[in-house]
Amino acid sequence: MEDIMKDFKFGLPTELEYGVGKIDLLGKKLEDFENCLVITDKGIEETGILDEVKSKLGGLDIKIYSDIESNPKDFHVEMGAKIARDFDPDVIIALGGGSPIDCAKGVGILLSEEDSDIRNYYGSDTVRREILPFIAIPTTAGTGSEVTFSSVITDSDSGVKKSIRSPFIAPNISILDPKLTTSLPEDLTAYSGMDAFTHAIEAYTAKTANPLSNSLALYSMELILKNIEKAVEKPYDLETRGATLVGSTIAGIAFNNSDVASVHCMAESLGGKYDAPHGLCNSIILPYVMDYNRKYCTDKYAKVADLMDIEFEDSDSGAKRSVEEIKKLNQKLEIPSLYKIGFKERDIEYLAEMSAENLSNESNPRPMGKEDYETLFKKIS
Numbered sequence: 001m002e003d004i005m006k007d008f009k010f011g012l013p014t015e016l017e018y019g020v021g022k023i024d025l026l027g028k029k030l031e032d033f034e035n036c037l038v039i040t041d042k043g044i045e046e047t048g049i050l051d052e053v054k055s056k057l058g059g060l061d062i063k064i065y066s067d068i069e070s071n072p073k074d075f076h077v078e079m080g081a082k083i084a085r086d087f088d089p090d091v092i093i094a095l096g097g098g099s100p101i102d103c104a105k106g107v108g109i110l111l112s113e114e115d116s117d118i119r120n121y122y123g124s125d126t127v128r129r130e131i132l133p134f135i136a137i138p139t140t141a142g143t144g145s146e147v148t149f150s151s152v153i154t155d156s157d158s159g160v161k162k163s164i165r166s167p168f169i170a171p172n173i174s175i176l177d178p179k180l181t182t183s184l185p186e187d188l189t190a191y192s193g194m195d196a197f198t199h200a201i202e203a204y205t206a207k208t209a210n211p212l213s214n215s216l217a218l219y220s221m222e223l224i225l226k227n228i229e230k231a232v233e234k235p236y237d238l239e240t241r242g243a244t245l246v247g248s249t250i251a252g253i254a255f256n257n258s259d260v261a262s263v264h265c266m267a268e269s270l271g272g273k274y275d276a277p278h279g280l281c282n283s284i285i286l287p288y289v290m291d292y293n294r295k296y297c298t299d300k301y302a303k304v305a306d307l308m309d310i311e312f313e314d315s316d317s318g319a320k321r322s323v324e325e326i327k328k329l330n331q332k333l334e335i336p337s338l339y340k341i342g343f344k345e346r347d348i349e350y351l352a353e354m355s356a357e358n359l360s361n362e363s364n365p366r367p368m369g370k371e372d373y374e375t376l377f378k379k380i381s
């Protein structure tokens with residue numbers, strides 16, 4: 001009866017529409033609106049997904065804001081808010097991976113708060129009112145941002161990733177259509193899938209884990225583990241894409257009601273410093289943090305080994321095998337080394353300090369300080 005004595009509360013204000021072809025519902029969902037700001041990125045424009053979405057918008061007046069990059073910065077949010085103020089939308093659509101969705105959350109905050117500086121909202125419960133009606137349409141299976149109360153924005157002055165956490169920024173509706181994820185390239189499919197798996201395993205093992213987040217995390221891990229390699233190999237298989245998309249959304253709900261932990265603390269330090277893909281940073285770090293945490297969540301890691309159909313004698317050996325199998329999975333997915341993202345050993349002290357200061361540091365099952373993070377970065381490099 002894992003975590004059964006822990007209190008929890010659960011909230012999901014987001015209405016979910018899942019299924020192949022569900023993007024066709026978009027027009028109906030927007031019947032009551034007149035002006036729509038679509039926040040996306042150049043990659044999505046190039047795939048043709050944006051054209052498909054635009055074709056569902058009927059007579060709505062549309063403005064597109066696509067000048068954002070991965071790891072969106074404060075100025076991407078502020079530029080989006082400026083465009084939005086001029087256009088005066090009554091609904092925002094975020095189309096893409098975590099970057100457009102997180103950026104759209106920031107734009108929504110600046111509009112509702114009548115502020116122009118997103119830095120005023122870093123932290124928890126800093127947002128005081130509901131944002132504009134907001135629809136998220138994920139095109140990756142990884143972020144979870146389509147159901148979470150958080151947005152991660154990179155502060156351009158310090159190069160540090162900052163979280164904004166508030167129930168007011170959760171999307172009102174998320175449309176999960178596996179068709180929209182089929183054009184995601186192999187490497188991003190692998191990275192975002194491992195981001196989703198990291199959300200689930202961190203939600204499951206965090207100090208904040210509870211019976212409800214555990215149940216969500218376990219099924220999402222199963223879906224992701226059984227489908228991530230197939231999604232890379234057969235990108236147009238809608239059943240596989242559907243499984244990873246649902247797995248990723250469930251993992252998002254799990255960590256939103258528990259937390260992420262040290263893998264994300266380290267990945268966000270790396271992502272802020274080197275502007276590297278978030279999912280890739282998580283993938284590289286995950287097995288090392290699992291090994292470091294192993295003695296603090298042995299039974300839970302053994303359950304992860306179970307999900308991978310591994311036979312083991314006792315929880316200790318099961319936990320050990322789960323770490324080995326995640327390392328093997330990384331190899332199969334061709335996850336590159338830390339140096340590929342620009343990592344430099346001379347940055348370890350800074351990266352460790354940023355990791356220790358992350359809002360999710362306290363949630364890691366093993367207590368972690370700056371020295372622990374230094375040890376881990378040295379092990380990985």
Ligand SMILES: [Fe+2]
Pocket residue numbers: 143195199264278282
């Ligand atoms: Fe993540």
